[in-house]
Amino acid sequence: MLKHANNNRGQSLVLYVISLTVILGTMALAFDLGRGFLLRARMQHAADSAALAGVRELPYYSLAASAALDYAARNGFTDGDGSIVVTAYPHPTISNRYVVDVTASSANFLAPVIGSNFLSVSVSAVAEFNAYLPIDITGGGEYGANGVMTLSMFGPYGYYSYGDALSTRWLNDGTPNPDHKPGGYDFMIEIPDNYYSINGTTIAKVEIFDPDTWNNGGDNAAPGLRIDEIRNAPGGSHPQPINRRNTTIYSLYAPDDTPNDYTDDVLIAEATYGPDVSWTDMKWVSPDGFEININDYGTGKYRLNIRATDGASENGFNLRAGPPDAAFDPDNGTKITAVGAIPMNFNDSGVVTINLGHVAPEAAGLVMHINKFDTDVGAKTIDYHCDTLSQSWPGVLSGNGTWKEDLIEIPADYAGGNWTATYEAGLQDTSVWTMWLEGAIEGQPGFVRLVE
Ligand SMILES: [Ca+2]
Ligand SMILES: [Ca+2]
Ligand SMILES: [Ca+2]
Ligand SMILES: [Ca+2]
Structure with missing residues (x-):
């Protein structure tokens, strides 16, 4: 009985540790995913404003690129800052569209649990311009x-x-x-x-x-x-x-x-x-x-x-x-x-x-x-x-x-x-x-x- 009880207690402890690991792991994963989700939302906002700012400068390509990079930076994503890469370019086939891609990564909270040290996020935005009135x-x-x-x-x-x-x-x-x-x-x-x-x-x-x-x-x-x-x-x-x-x-x-x-x-x-x-x-x-x-x-x-x-x-x-x-x-x-x-x-x-x-x-x-x-x-x-x-x-x-x-x-x-x-x-x-x-x-x- 005692042994059994000990076994029970041992099993409980193991279960507890496993549960705790699962719970903590899940929390960490949720935290990392949540943070990734927030990061993605912030990046999408930055890419959207960058594309809208860039497209208004068309058909001046270099002005469009500088406006897009400027607006991405104003929204927290400066090209070349850490892992951040902002790419702004005219749409390859439609001349009145402008594209902005933003990629960035963030360190994961419990990297070993999800097996990755960094979460890499990429977003893209395409804006269209039909000239001012x-x-x-x-x-x-x-x-x-x-x-x-x-x-x-x-x-x-x-x-x-x-x-x-x-x-x-x-x-x-x-x-x-x-x-x-x-x-x-x-x-x-x-x-x-x-x-x-x-x-x-x-x-x-x-x-x-x-x-x-x-x-x-x-x-x-x-x-x-x-x-x-x-x-x-x-x-x-x-x-x-x-x-x-x-x-x-x-x-x-x-x-x-x-x-x-x-x-x-x-x-x-x-x-x-x-x-x-x-x-x-x-x-x-x-x-x-x-x-x-x-x-x-x-x-x-x-x-x-x-x-x-x-x-x-x-x-x-x-x-x-x-x-x-x-x-x-x-x-x-x-x-x-x-x-x-x-x-x-x-x-x-x-x-x-x-x-x-x-x-x-x-x-x-x-x-x-x-x-x-x-x-x-x-x-x-x-x-x-x-x-x-x-x-x-x-x-x-x-x-x-x-x-x-x-x-x-x-x-x-x-x-x-x-x-x-x-x-x-x-x-x-x-x-x-x-x-x-x-x-x-x-x-x-x-x-x-x-x-x-
Ligand atoms: Ca023309
Ligand atoms: Ca004069
Ligand atoms: Ca004059
Ligand atoms: Ca005046």
Whole structure:
């Protein structure tokens, strides 16, 4: 009996130890799996935000990669940190998709129980980009004229808080500007299929008003005599330009069948306006090669990329296109849109109508985002309207150096329409407006989403 009892006790002890081992092992496994699960969730979140950040920079591949790595790092996964590997690359077959893979491993709590020292986790995210909504840029007044407001771009060394958040490379204190887009701004100059029948010519002359950053009336000429604002870079540790007046490059590309891939675009002509170019001041100018023949390149959307490589000043300009030997006619069939972002400056105080463009019926029930940066100087009101809807939506002004987003819920019975913003602001107010749709419309521009 005693022996038996001892045996029982021994068996109990063995069972107890086995049970404890199983329980501890199970707990360790659960702990490790739980930790692996959490790690995977964190990694997936980082990969998702990285893919969404990267895809918005397409078709600029190197910018997409740096944005993706940046967002992965902001979410805790810095490429090369310990076991972390972040790989960001364009989708191999679909040009408007972007892929981010993240792998990492963590040491297991009770490695011997599950036979592995490290838990290796890999996740992947794929995001799709269908371009921002195109913004019709007739907001400078009548198309081809210069109204209260013109398009305008700061040099890369300019003050961030002066209003062009996308062109300036540094914040006012000299640290990198996370909003900076090194690729500059893109505009689409649409030459319609019936251009010849409207105009009796196959030639379209693309013109830029005041492409320089120079004021013939002097740096501080009165508004009205100039549309450029000559400015110094911030002081202190802020990097300084070679010249405070800008160097701006205008690059014109032919239309093609791959609008979501800029890497294959064919350059037609390029013009650079350095800090001392004065003969173009306050004039409509067509740079060499900017007279295009639709027999050479076809009809469709010609891309004009504009970027500044030096300077801290503000280059005001405008754009138009039409027949070469006629007075400009705004009804010549051409149309110019800004790709997702429009930079503008007021050369007088007043009210402008910003044409936000046509938003398709498929946007019914979706949310439209309009984000504005630095709508401040003399700014009074913003109101949004759609020509097929009776209501209007008040917008919220953004203060100095800040973004403020307006969200418009598009009604479920929406049938498509042309959107405008009415903006009242003061002399020398610079601002940037961007616009996109939240939600997917297959085949329509204006959305960014995760697809895998
Ligand atoms: Ca292309
Ligand atoms: Ca000028
Ligand atoms: Ca200018
Ligand atoms: Ca402003």
